[in-house]
Amino acid sequence: MEGKNICSKLNPFRECIEYNLGLWECPGFLFLIMGLANIVAMVATYFVANRYSDQPEIVALIVIIISAIFLVISYSITQGFDKLAQANKMKTEFVSVASHQLRTPLSSMRWALNLLLDEHFQGSEQEKTSYLESVQESAERMIKLVNDLLDVSRIEMGRMIFAPRQTNLYIIAQKIIGSLTPYAKANNVALTLDAPETLPNVFTDPDRILLVVQNLIENAIKYTKG
Known part of the structure; x- marks a missing residue:
């Protein structure tokens, strides 16, 4: 099993698929090509040096120097492509996560507006x-998410920037219930908040924890048969 794992890691084609890159952009494949080029350079250098020098020590020294130069160049090139490949992968993952996060407030806004525009709606x-306020909150969350997408530095660093602070979980829960209530009603699901208002504060990023819990509840509503 370990042998298979090692072979899998050494397989340049697997790396190309993982990073979604072309063959000549794949670090593993480039390293393989550079290795072959290095071997060819060593052999060529040996024959050329032998032609102009009868001293084996000098020939060996020239071969070592040329090989070292090729090795450094190969390593630099493959490292550069490896960083680009990882950055490309992280950008793809970031956009995928952000797209999912954008879908949640959009869904809440759509269901709330559909409910308000329904001529049979008899709400007070x-x-x-309350529904209009949930639409406004969803719009504000979308603006924050779009700002995250536009912040290229976060993508290049491969991580989100968190702003943890003392956060009231009860207020977070209220916001989530309020924003997802129209979506829940449209799916014949009842949402209730069963928690004391005296919940202790926690040190976390309120925007991120809201998104995490909201995504969980949205999925629960989606896959619950009302």
Whole structure:
């Protein structure tokens, strides 16, 4: 099993598929080509040096120097391509995550607006105001997410920037329930908040924890048969 894992790691084609790159952009394949070029250079250098020198020590020294130069160049090139490949992979993953995060507030906005525009909707003014507030909150979250997408430095670093602070989980839960209630009603699912208002604060990023819990609840609603 370990042998298979080692062979898999040494397989340049697997790396190309993983990074979604062409063969000549793949670091593993380039390293293989550079290795072959290095061997050819060593052999060629040996024959050329032998032609102009009868001293084996000088020939060996020339071969070592040329090989070292080729090795450094090969390593630099493959490392550069490896960093580019990893950055490309991280960008793809980042966009995928961000797209999912954008879909959640969009879904909440759509269901709330559909409910308000439904001519059969008999909700009170307070309910209508609540739905409009949830639309506004969803729009604000979308703006934050779009700002994250536009922040290229976060993508290049391969990580999100967190802003942890003392966070009231009860307020977070209220926001989530409020924003997802229209979506839940459209799927014949009832959402209730069963938690004391005296929940202790936690040190976390409120925007990120809201997205995580909201995604979980949205998926629960989606796959619950009402």
